[in-house]
Amino acid sequence: MKYLLLIHQGDTPTPRSPEDWARLSEEEQNAVYADYQAINQTPGVSSGLQLGEPETATTVRVEDGRTLTTDGPFVAIKEALGGYLVFEADDLDAAIELAARIPAARLGGAVEVRPVVEW
Amino acid sequence: MLATLIGFFGDFELAEEAAQEAFATAAERWPRDGTPDNPRAWLVTTARNRAIDRIRRDRTLAAKTRLLELPEAMEDPVDETTIPDERLELVFTCCHPALALDAQVALTLRTLGGLSTEDIARAFLVPEPTMAKRLVRAKHKIRAAGIPFRVPPAHLMPDRLAAVLAVVYLIFNEGYGGRGELAAEAIRLGRALAELMPDEPEVHGLLALMLLNDARREARFAGDDVVLLRDQDRSLWDADQIEEGRAGVERAMALGGRGPYVLQAAVASLHAQDPQDWPQLAALYGELARLTGSPVVELNRAVAIAEAGDVESALALVERLELDTYHYLHAARAELLRRLDRIDDARAAYDRALELVHSDPERRLLERRRAELGG
Numbered sequence: 001m002k003y004l005l006l007i008h009q010g011d012t013p014t015p016r017s018p019e020d021w022a023r024l025s026e027e028e029q030n031a032v033y034a035d036y037q038a039i040n041q042t043p044g045v046s047s048g049l050q051l052g053e054p055e056t057a058t059t060v061r062v063e064d065g066r067t068l069t070t071d072g073p074f075v076a077i078k079e080a081l082g083g084y085l086v087f088e089a090d091d092l093d094a095a096i097e098l099a100a101r102i103p104a105a106r107l108g109g110a111v112e113v114r115p116v117v118e119w
Numbered sequence: 120m121l122a123t124l125i126g127f128f129g130d131f132e133l134a135e136e137a138a139q140e141a142f143a144t145a146a147e148r149w150p151r152d153g154t155p156d157n158p159r160a161w162l163v164t165t166a167r168n169r170a171i172d173r174i175r176r177d178r179t180l181a182a183k184t185r186l187l188e189l190p191e192a193m194e195d196p197v198d199e200t201t202i203p204d205e206r207l208e209l210v211f212t213c214c215h216p217a218l219a220l221d222a223q224v225a226l227t228l229r230t231l232g233g234l235s236t237e238d239i240a241r242a243f244l245v246p247e248p249t250m251a252k253r254l255v256r257a258k259h260k261i262r263a264a265g266i267p268f269r270v271p272p273a274h275l276m277p278d279r280l281a282a283v284l285a286v287v288y289l290i291f292n293e294g295y296g297g298r299g300e301l302a303a304e305a306i307r308l309g310r311a312l313a314e315l316m317p318d319e320p321e322v323h324g325l326l327a328l329m330l331l332n333d334a335r336r337e338a339r340f341a342g343d344d345v346v347l348l349r350d351q352d353r354s355l356w357d358a359d360q361i362e363e364g365r366a367g368v369e370r371a372m373a374l375g376g377r378g379p380y381v382l383q384a385a386v387a388s389l390h391a392q393d394p395q396d397w398p399q400l401a402a403l404y405g406e407l408a409r410l411t412g413s414p415v416v417e418l419n420r421a422v423a424i425a426e427a428g429d430v431e432s433a434l435a436l437v438e439r440l441e442l443d444t445y446h447y448l449h450a451a452r453a454e455l456l457r458r459l460d461r462i463d464d465a466r467a468a469y470d471r472a473l474e475l476v477h478s479d480p481e482r483r484l485l486e487r488r489r490a491e492l493g494g
Contacts, residue, residue, distance in 0.1 A: 001265040091267035092217055093275065115264050 002088050002116040003095040005048075009082035011108030016053060024107075032103045039085070039101055046086040054080035082109070086116070120159060121230065124166055125212075126205035126268055131230070131258040137170035138162075206231065207270050207315045210308075214283045215266045222257035223286050229254055231311070232304050242293065242301050280316075284325050284380060287312070291329045302333055313367075320376020324384045327367030331387035334360035345480040348390060361391055382407045386419075397427035414440045415447075422451055430458045446475035450485060457492060466492055 013020035021029065040047050057073040057080065073080035082104065089095045092113070099111040124134035141162045155161040213226040221243075228234045228242075240250035260266070271279040291305030309326035316322050338355035339346060346352075368388050371381045386403050389396055404420035407413075417440055425433035434455045442448040453468035469489035476482045 003265075089265075092215075092265045093267055093271070095265075096217070113264075 001091065001095075002086065002118060003092075004114045004116050005085050005087055005095070005099050005102065006081055006112040006114060007083045007085075007102055007104050007109065008079060008112065009104050009109040010078055012082075012104045013107060014082075032107075035101055035103050039098065042087075042098065044088040045098070046088075048083060048085035050083045051081060054082070120163060120166075122205040122209040123163060124170070125230075126208055127167065128170060130262055133170050133173070134166075137166040137173075140169045141166035204315075205268075206311060208268050210283055210312070211270055211279055212261065212266060212268050214279070214286050215261070216278070216282055217264060217266055218257055218260060220286075220289075222253055222260075223282070224289055225250060225253050226257050227286050227308070228290065228304065231308060234304065238300075280319065280321065283312070284321060288325060288329070288380075291332075302329070302336070305329055306333060318374060320371040320374040321378045321380045323367045323371035323374070324376055324378060324381030327364040327371065327384035328380055328387055330360045330364035330367065331384060331391060333357070334364065334391070340480065343480055343483075345484045347484075353393070356391070364388060364391075377406070379407065379410055382410065395426070397423050401427055414442050415445070418442065418445075418448055418451060421455075425455055425458070430455055434459065444475060446472045446477075446481075446485075448472075449475065450488070453488070462492055 013024050015021050024032075039045060054073045054077045057071075059070045059072065059074050061068045061070075087095055087098055089098070092115075095113045099105060099113050102111050105111050121134060121138055124138055125131055128134050128137075144165055145158075145162060149155070210227065210231055213230060214223045218226070224243075225239055228239050229236065234242075236251050236254060237247050240247040243250070245253075287305050287308050290308070291302050293301050306326070306329050309322075309329055312322045313326050334357040335348075335351065335355075337357075338351040338353070364384065365388050368381065368384045371384065382403055386400060386407070389400050389403070401420055401423035404416055404423055408416040408420055418437065421433040421436040421440075424436065434452070437448065437452050437455060440448060449468045449472035453465045453472060456462075456465035456468055466489060469485055469492070473482065473485050473489070476485055
């Protein structure tokens with residue numbers, strides 16, 4: 001079964017905000033890089049994309065034929081998507097185990113595991 | 120039989136429909152043709168064949184699931200001994216953490232307990248359509264999200280078993296207050312689990328705990344009034360359940376169990392003795408408190424320490440607990456103060472408890488105790 005793992009950084013310290021990132025020990029920082037590397041090399045994982053920060057998002061709606069844009073993501077900035085990857089797994093348990101290895105899950109964010117509909 | 124079919128197809132709805140059709144066919148054919156030698160095998164085979172036919176007609180489903188690997192429809196009935204008992208797989212699937220707790224409870228009662236949707240709805244005080252929707256969504260989630268139909272592997276077992284036991288205990292507690300049918304259902308489930316997982320101490324612990332609590336059900340109330348354990352009419356206790364519960368505690372401890380259900384069951388077992396071994400109870404509560412970090416357990420430990428003779432230490436312990444909105448705390452404190460002859464303080468503690476109590480029988484009990492202080 002194919003799953004999409006949606007990574008929400010939430011409060012996770014990332015290199016993008018150097019002040020927050022510096023709060024992690026060097027060991028923890030290295031662990032983050034190592035974990036992502038290992039995950040990307042896991043059989044069944046197709047590398048996803050890393051998205052621009054939620055602050056860089058633009059949300060589009062169309063009302064009465066007019067295109068309306070708002071600055072920022074669809075949801076609250078804290079809840080917005082940071083990145084994703086695609087995982088071909090035997091079952092949900094396998095997808096959950098992989099999701100649990102993503103740094104965001106243990107550092108203040110969360111990973112949503114969604115089955116992909118295939119026709 | 121349902122468990123076997125669900126295991127075979129990995130699909131609750133398909134299994135249920137196929138089972139129903141098989142029963143309908145049997146009701147039609149058996150009076151005419153005679154009952155087969157092996158009715159269960161006949162039913163399973165018939166259900167499987169019906170479902171296989173339906174799947175073949177539904178191209179989309181067949182193309183995209185593991186059902187592609189289906190064998191040809193079987194002509195000869197399956198040997199009874201080869202039909203696996205997949206109740207364990209079923210209970211772990213129903214209690215998978217990816218399902219919401221209320222869905223886990225409903226699904227377990229429906230598929231393992233065989234309760235009707237209406238009965239489950241009534242037991243949990245929700246409208247029947249709401250419960251029906253809950254069940255449909257849960258089954259859909261299992262299929263759509265790929266929740267596996269299996270007994271979890273060893274590394275996932277501790278958490279998953281804890282989840283199953285929590286669901287069964289929740290069912291027991293919902294029925295414990297008076298809706299006796301659910302308590303009986305929980306005990307039935309507990310017995311099935313003990314049979315299917317005989318080497319798991321916490322499984323025996325939970326069953327023992329439920330039996331020991333249920334055994335005292337008839338003695339707990341006198342009319343509308345709560346009867347404390349020490350005042351209960353022991354002739355109203357179910358002696359068989361107590362014996363079975365005690366045996367369960369021994370079994371669990373022989374397997375090396377010192378987990379929360381085993382400890383709670385050991386406590387319940389000691390409470391059912393007369394006179395009660397308060398020092399031993401205090402020790403067990405201590406172990407349980409260290410395991411769970413629960414201040415309520417610490418409160419119980421304090422009470423045991425008081426009963427064992429050391430009222431001052433008990434009071435000191437109680438006053439360290441952060442349970443200000445818990446009426447039992449204030450009631451216990453009141454009793455300890457009374458024993459230390461601090462009557463005014465005891466009265467104030469009962470007043471605080473009365474502010475917080477929420478059930479009428481318990482309110483009346485507290486009012487009685489307060490009145491007994493005099494003044």
